[in-house]
Amino acid sequence: MTTPFLSVRDLTVDFHTEDGVVHAVDGLSFDVEKGTTLGIVGESGSGKSVTNLAILGLHNPAHSRITGEITLDGDELVRAPKSQLERLRGNKVAMIFQDPLTSLSPYHSVGRQIGETFRKHTGASRKEARDRAVEMLRRVGIPHAQTRVDDYPHQFSGGMRQRVMIAMALVCDPDLLIADEPTTALDVTVQAQIIDLLKDLQQQFGTAIILITHDLGVVAGAAHEVLVMYAGRAVERGTVREVLGSPRHPYTWGLLSSMPRLHAPVDVPLVPVRGTPPSLINVPPGCPFHPRCDFQALAGPDMCRGERPELSPHRGHGDACYLTPAQKQDIFIEQIKEHL
Amino acid sequence: MYRFLIRRILGAVVILLIISAVTFFLFFAIPRDPARLACGKLCTPESLEIVRHNMGIDEPVFLQYWHWLTAIFTGRDFTYGHCDAPCLGYSFVNQEPIFNAIVDRFPTTLSLTIGAAVVFLFFGVGAGMVAAARQGRALDKIASSASLLGASMQIYFVGVLATWILVDQTQILQRPTYHDFTANPVAWASGLLLPWLVLSIIFTANYTRMTRSSMVEQLSEDYVRTARAKGMSTRTVFLRFAWRGSMGPIVTIFGVDLGVLLGGAIITEQTFSLHGIGELSIKAVENQDLPMLLGVVLVSATAIVLFNIVVDAVYAFIDPRVRLN
Numbered sequence: 245m246t247t248p249f250l251s252v253r254d255l256t257v258d259f260h261t262e263d264g265v266v267h268a269v270d271g272l273s274f275d276v277e278k279g280t281t282l283g284i285v286g287e288s289g290s291g292k293s294v295t296n297l298a299i300l301g302l303h304n305p306a307h308s309r310i311t312g313e314i315t316l317d318g319d320e321l322v323r324a325p326k327s328q329l330e331r332l333r334g335n336k337v338a339m340i341f342q343d344p345l346t347s348l349s350p351y352h353s354v355g356r357q358i359g360e361t362f363r364k365h366t367g368a369s370r371k372e373a374r375d376r377a378v379e380m381l382r383r384v385g386i387p388h389a390q391t392r393v394d395d396y397p398h399q400f401s402g403g404m405r406q407r408v409m410i411a412m413a414l415v416c417d418p419d420l421l422i423a424d425e426p427t428t429a430l431d432v433t434v435q436a437q438i439i440d441l442l443k444d445l446q447q448q449f450g451t452a453i454i455l456i457t458h459d460l461g462v463v464a465g466a467a468h469e470v471l472v473m474y475a476g477r478a479v480e481r482g483t484v485r486e487v488l489g490s491p492r493h494p495y496t497w498g499l500l501s502s503m504p505r506l507h508a509p510v511d512v513p514l515v516p517v518r519g520t521p522p523s524l525i526n527v528p529p530g531c532p533f534h535p536r537c538d539f540q541a542l543a544g545p546d547m548c549r550g551e552r553p554e555l556s557p558h559r560g561h562g563d564a565c566y567l568t569p570a571q572k573q574d575i576f577i578e579q580i581k582e583h584l
Numbered sequence: 585m586y587r588f589l590i591r592r593i594l595g596a597v598v599i600l601l602i603i604s605a606v607t608f609f610l611f612f613a614i615p616r617d618p619a620r621l622a623c624g625k626l627c628t629p630e631s632l633e634i635v636r637h638n639m640g641i642d643e644p645v646f647l648q649y650w651h652w653l654t655a656i657f658t659g660r661d662f663t664y665g666h667c668d669a670p671c672l673g674y675s676f677v678n679q680e681p682i683f684n685a686i687v688d689r690f691p692t693t694l695s696l697t698i699g700a701a702v703v704f705l706f707f708g709v710g711a712g713m714v715a716a717a718r719q720g721r722a723l724d725k726i727a728s729s730a731s732l733l734g735a736s737m738q739i740y741f742v743g744v745l746a747t748w749i750l751v752d753q754t755q756i757l758q759r760p761t762y763h764d765f766t767a768n769p770v771a772w773a774s775g776l777l778l779p780w781l782v783l784s785i786i787f788t789a790n791y792t793r794m795t796r797s798s799m800v801e802q803l804s805e806d807y808v809r810t811a812r813a814k815g816m817s818t819r820t821v822f823l824r825f826a827w828r829g830s831m832g833p834i835v836t837i838f839g840v841d842l843g844v845l846l847g848g849a850i851i852t853e854q855t856f857s858l859h860g861i862g863e864l865s866i867k868a869v870e871n872q873d874l875p876m877l878l879g880v881v882l883v884s885a886t887a888i889v890l891f892n893i894v895v896d897a898v899y900a901f902i903d904p905r906v907r908l909n
């Protein structure tokens with residue numbers, strides 16, 4: 245078995261706040277292979293962003309404690325020195341964020357923002373960096389790149405801004421691109437364009453992508469593997485076919501049921517996941533999802549609130565739930581699937 | 585940009601006209617009769633009438649304002665003497681044209697302001713940036729407590745204390761006096777050093793706090809996170825990104841402060857017996873010298889309006905979102 249390109253093992257991220265310790269990520273493991281896309285889904289607050297900021301070492305060490313292992317192409321990152329992380333960021337691993345308007349500097353032209361990343365990591369001259377910026381703007385499909393390179397972010401539309409963000413992220417040909425809800429702030433039609441762009445670029449350059457979203461539709465169309473997160477933990481993992489086709493975890497069922505569907509009759513109500521996300525300061529004992537779970541009684545008395553269920557097995561389709569495989573299959577087919 | 589400036593300058597002229605008119609009519613509403621004061625104890629109705637005429641206040645108020653306004657461009661003759669354009673009126677108390685009095689005093693106020701501004705900008709912004717860079721650590725705490733202390737000081741208290749210690753007791757600094765800069769720059773600087781420092785204490789404290797909070801706010805912005813996420817060094821993130829974003833609010837307040845200071849640092853000038861615009865306005869109030877008061881009000885207003893325009897221009901330079909609208 246070869247080692248995966250990115251491997252995260254037992255990642256734990258705690259924040260020390262005035263209200264107490266926030267357990268934002270708690271024992272999370274996953275892998276990403278070169279040239280593939282891992283979709284990470286979960287309600288907001290489930291620790292998706294925190295996980296990915298941890299990969300780049302972007303949490304303030306004064307307020308956070310990170311344990312576990314993150315290995316990228318053989319390099320351990322959790323304990324890596326700052327200088328190593330700075331060389332990595334924007335170069336080997338790049339990140340794009342949800343809101344391209346606030347995530348780009350309003351004070352610098354897009355050409356400068358793209359170019360400075362290139363210069364930082366390649367030592368290119370100003371002229372070369374500018375040429376590269378134009379080339380990148382072209383690559384992400386911005387018309388009149390030659391003139392628009394001197395424009396400022398506010399002069400672009402939302403979708404074009406996200407393209408600029410992608411151009412900036414890809415300027416050093418990263419091996420891993422982390423896209424944190426890249427389409428959430430955009431119109432539906434623009435969303436599809438951005439996702440297509442990411443897929444095209446992946447095919448051309450073989451970039452591994454982590455695509456964070458709370459939209460299972462996006463995952464279905466763009467990812468190879470899926471990781472479902474709840475309260476800082478992975479509750480289900482597998483290929484898109486496995487997780488969306490035969491989901492096993494009650495939380496995944498809930499997410500699927502709460503998804504708006506194009507072909508459903510209008511009078512079928514959307515069923516959001518019942519209840520509210522748990523506090524990450526006092527995480528419910530056992531399975532953190534049990535207070536919101538309709539099936540906990542089936543697992544046996546006090547199973548769900550006792551010990552925490554582990555995600556198993558380590559590879560392939562896995563889920564963290566005490567229901568038996570037969571129960572999961574029956575419930576999904578009999579009670580969930582017909583409503584999807 | 586030029587159109588923007590021209591529009592703003594025209595706007596400023598209108599504002600100054602309004603301010604002068606309002607001030608003018610307000611003074612007119614005051615029941616005190618300046619002629620009566622000038623006329624003295626043994627005033628007969630006849631002599632009062634003459635004084636009124638000489639002062640130009642026997643005419644209807646609109647006509648008076650009109651004369652006052654046109655005199656700025658054409659000059660004006662008073663019985664007491666001629667007042668060259670730009671004539672802002674004639675002080676019957678000081679027996680001199682208002683404009684001359686202001687021109688005499690202005691270099692003192694300007695020197696006081698510029699020197700203090702250099703000191704408080706440098707130390708205030710510097711300390712604020714250091715505090716923001718060392719958030720929550722010892723240097724931050726020292727800077728924050730020092731600025732809290734500084735901001736709660738009063739100029740007349742610090743001024744008197746500093747004069748007593750640095751001048752009277754130890755003779756480290758000179759007793760404040762104003763020397764002409766062009767004649768002797770060293771004397772100019774050493775004569776104003778103490779007022780600069782004292783005036784700067786409070787401003788430095790404010791600028792430290794403002795810079796720190798502005799920087800801290802910028803450091804938590806998304807675009808700063810992006811800068812870090814693309815591998816920019818801590819230093820670059822701090823200077824090229826966060827500082828750039830912090831400049832706007834600082835420039836805005838700085839413009840207002842400069843305008844206010846140029847209108848006369850009244851308390852500072854009083855504390856150190858400097859003869860600037862501030863002292864001029866205090867005297868004008870004491871003597872009920874209405875033409876003079878009108879003059880200094882107008883000078884202060886002009887300084888503030890002018891710096892507002894400068895701030896807007898600088899702001900447009902800093903922030904492209906403003907520039908391109």
Ligand SMILES: Nc1ncnc2c1ncn2[C@@H]1O[C@H](COP(=O)(O)OP(=O)(O)O)[C@@H](O)[C@H]1O
Nearest residue numbers: 259266268287288289290291292293294295524
């Ligand atoms: N710097 C921080 N300090 C304290 N709590 C944080 C911090 N960053 C994130 N959190 C908390 O961690 C949890 C997970 O956040 P996040 O990863 O942003 O969720 P999402 O899955 O929506 O991306 C949230 O409850 C959030 O409040």
Ligand SMILES: [Mg+2]
Nearest residue numbers: 292293294424
């Ligand atoms: Mg998030």
